[in-house]
Amino acid sequence: xxxxxxxxxxxxxxxxxxxxxxxxxxxxxxxxxxxxxxxxxxxxxxxxxxxxxxxxxxxxxxxxxxxxxxxxxxxxxxxxxxxxxxxxxxxxxxxxxxxxxxxxxxxxxxxxxxxxxxxxxxxxxxxxxxxxxxxxxxxxxxxxxxxxxxxxxxxxxxxxxxxxxxxxxxxxxxxxxxxxxxxxxxxxxxxxxxxxxxxxxxxxxxxxxxxxxxxxxxxxxxxxxxxxxxxxxxxxxxxxxxxxxxxxxxxxxxxxxxxxxxxx
Amino acid sequence: xxxxxxxxxxxxxxxxxxxxxxxxxxxxxxxxxxxxxxxxxxxxxxxxxxxxxxxxxxxxxxxxxxxxxxxxxxxxxxxxxxxxxxxxxxxxxxxxxxxxxxxxxxxxxxxxxxxxxxxxxxxxxxxxxxxxxxxxxxxxxxxxxxxxxxxxxxxxxxxxxxxxxxxxxxxxxxxxxxxxxxxxxxxxxxxxxxxxxxxxxxxxxxxxxxxxxxxxxxxxxxxxxxxxxxxxxxxxxxxxxxxxxxxxxxxxxxxxxxxxxxxxxxxxxxxxxxxxxxxxxxxxxxxxxxx
Numbered sequence: 184x185x186x187x188x189x190x191x192x193x194x195x196x197x198x199x200x201x202x203x204x205x206x207x208x209x210x211x212x213x214x215x216x217x218x219x220x221x222x223x224x225x226x227x228x229x230x231x232x233x234x235x236x237x238x239x240x241x242x243x244x245x246x247x248x249x250x251x252x253x254x255x256x257x258x259x260x261x262x263x264x265x266x267x268x269x270x271x272x273x274x275x276x277x278x279x280x281x282x283x284x285x286x287x288x289x290x291x292x293x294x295x296x297x298x299x300x301x302x303x304x305x306x307x308x309x310x311x312x313x314x315x316x317x318x319x320x321x322x323x324x325x326x327x328x329x330x331x332x333x334x335x336x337x338x339x340x341x342x343x344x345x346x347x348x349x350x351x352x353x354x355x356x357x358x359x360x361x362x363x364x365x366x367x368x369x370x371x372x373x374x375x376x377x378x379x380x381x382x383x384x385x386x387x388x389x390x391x392x393x394x395x396x397x398x399x400x401x402x403x404x405x406x407x408x409x410x411x412x413x414x415x416x417x418x419x420x421x422x423x424x425x426x427x428x429x430x431x432x433x434x435x436x437x438x439x440x441x442x443x444x445x446x447x
Numbered sequence: 448x449x450x451x452x453x454x455x456x457x458x459x460x461x462x463x464x465x466x467x468x469x470x471x472x473x474x475x476x477x478x479x480x481x482x483x484x485x486x487x488x489x490x491x492x493x494x495x496x497x498x499x500x501x502x503x504x505x506x507x508x509x510x511x512x513x514x515x516x517x518x519x520x521x522x523x524x525x526x527x528x529x530x531x532x533x534x535x536x537x538x539x540x541x542x543x544x545x546x547x548x549x550x551x552x553x554x555x556x557x558x559x560x561x562x563x564x565x566x567x568x569x570x571x572x573x574x575x576x577x578x579x580x581x582x583x584x585x586x587x588x589x590x591x592x593x594x595x596x597x598x599x600x601x602x603x604x605x606x607x608x609x610x611x612x613x614x615x616x617x618x619x620x621x622x623x624x625x626x627x628x629x630x631x632x633x634x635x636x637x638x639x640x641x642x643x644x645x646x647x648x649x650x651x652x653x654x655x656x657x658x659x660x661x662x663x664x665x666x667x668x669x670x671x672x673x674x675x676x677x678x679x680x681x682x683x684x685x686x687x688x689x690x691x692x693x694x695x696x697x698x699x700x701x702x703x704x705x706x707x708x709x710x711x712x713x714x715x716x717x718x719x720x721x722x723x724x725x726x727x728x729x730x731x732x733x734x735x736x737x738x
Contacts, residue, residue: 207655207662214662217678218669225527225673226519234522358500365504369511380518 186280187288194259194292209300216249216308219374234379240405243317244376246305247404251397252373253301254332255339256364257294260286263347264356270444283344283435290340319404327413331400334420338427339396342367345431351438372398392423479575484586491588498589505593512538512668513600527672532604532611533700534670539601541667541692543629546594548636554584555640556657558647567648568735578726581644582637605699617701624708625699632691634715641722645729651736667692683710690714 198205223245227238236244263286266272275282308314319325346363349356368374370393377385377398388394399416402408408416491498513535520531558581561567570580609618643656663686671682671689682689690711697703
């Protein structure tokens with residue numbers, strides 16, 4: 184386990200040394216945050232609530248989605264396809280590490296840097312705009328929120344790891360990955376709460392794993408779910424985690440059978 | 448060599464080109480653009496799966512956002528005083544300016560690698576305008592395919608809003624104003640791209656600056672009226688996203704004062720002039736960096 188923490192530490196330092204890319208990424212997140220903050224503020228200007236969210240709850244959702252996007256969606260798994268295509272995967276296979284754990288800890292370093300940064304941004308915006316936050320009422324809610332966020336983090340990681348493995352079969356994995364990321368972000372509730380959508384759209388989206396990435400944890404945070412809904416949500420999130428993990432393992436082993444590399 | 452970088456070479460003693468000469472020069476640039484476009488298309492067609500994924504992604508993003516707006520208006524009648532077709536018009540105008548800027552000035556995104564790999568030096572000795580060559584080096588055909596549905600939906604919305612408003616005599620003027628201000632927005636976008644290119648020539652870095660512009664542009668997805676005073680002023684006077692994106696839609700809706708019209712045109716001409724000056728300043732100080 185020690186070696187994986189060393190990988191985490193190395194990539195943490197590397198992440199901080201790529202200052203321009205890091206700042207750009209955070210700037211992008213901040214612009215999304217600001218635009219949606221103003222959007223919902225304008226909608227709630229002359230009303231007390233919108234689709235069951237009062238102003239405090241809606242702005243908590245907007246700030247919360249910034250934090251969760253940083254934790255869940257921050258990844259470096261897009262490098263996997265290129266590592267496979269260029270034969271760099273061979274280097275990892277020769278090392279005494281499990282490649283999936285290697286990429287997991289590489290991702291965790293990226294996620295932790297982004298998480299810290301997003302928390303600072305949110306605190307800054309709370310201070311500048313005087314935003315009030317709807318905090319969870321008790322320790323149990325915090326614990327449930329943390330657990331669902333961890334489940335969401337693994338779910339996105341394993342999904343994006345699997346899509347990185349497309350590199351075993353094609354050198355053109357970027358386009359389909361772009362499509363999948365957009366789809367996941369929109370249907371995860373990473374831009375708006377999913378309950379603003381019509382009922383039919385919500386029912387369709389719930390058939391996918393994406394609502395358990397951002398929407399479900401934030402619903403727990405906002406105290407919008409009863410115990411039955413929370414249990415149901417955790418079971419569904421666990422189902423997706425187990426299913427996609429198994430699928431990713433299958434894709435990885437099939438890919439490894441297909442993999443060949445030449446050169447130095 | 449007394450000629451400035453960024454200017455095609457002209458033998459000494461030869462005056463400014465005549466109208467016929469200008470036509471020949473224009474035709475030459477059209478031919479170069481067509482050739483560059485064909486080359487870009489061949490590159491994109493070569494990686495069909497990836498290009499198809501990107502294209503579908505762009506269309507899905509557009510569709511999802513329109514669906515989001517539609518869903519919002521199931522629960523409200525207005526956003527900052529605008530109806531659903533009007534808010535959608537703001538969003539589509541943002542898309543038109545953003546996509547056209549990407550379509551025509553895509554080359555700027557790769558200026559750093561052009562400089563590093565020596566392509567920029569190669570462009571400098573070619574008998575074409577360097578800025579033209581850099582800006583139009585890449586033509587993204589995925590944007591050509593994305594802009595078509597955007598144009599179609601915008602046209603439909605313009606007709607819908609016009610039919611709802613009445614007063615047909617004003618529609619033609621508003622439509623012309625909308626087109627002119629959209630082009631005006633594109634000119635400002637071009638000026639920003641030129642500044643980014645000039646910064647890259649001066650520093651051989653800062654190619655990320657273009658992404659700052661792209662991110663800031665997304666603030667124009669919604670009507671500028673949703674922003675409060677300091678933010679709205681920033682978007683109108685400092686980072687003119689509102690001028691580029693919100694002003695055309697407002698002009699069509701008849702909600703743009705004449706003063707703001709003048710402000711928009713002044714901003715476009717000033718920013719274009721300053722950016723061209725900065726480009727010449729940067730290229731004059733350029734020393735090759737590639738081997």
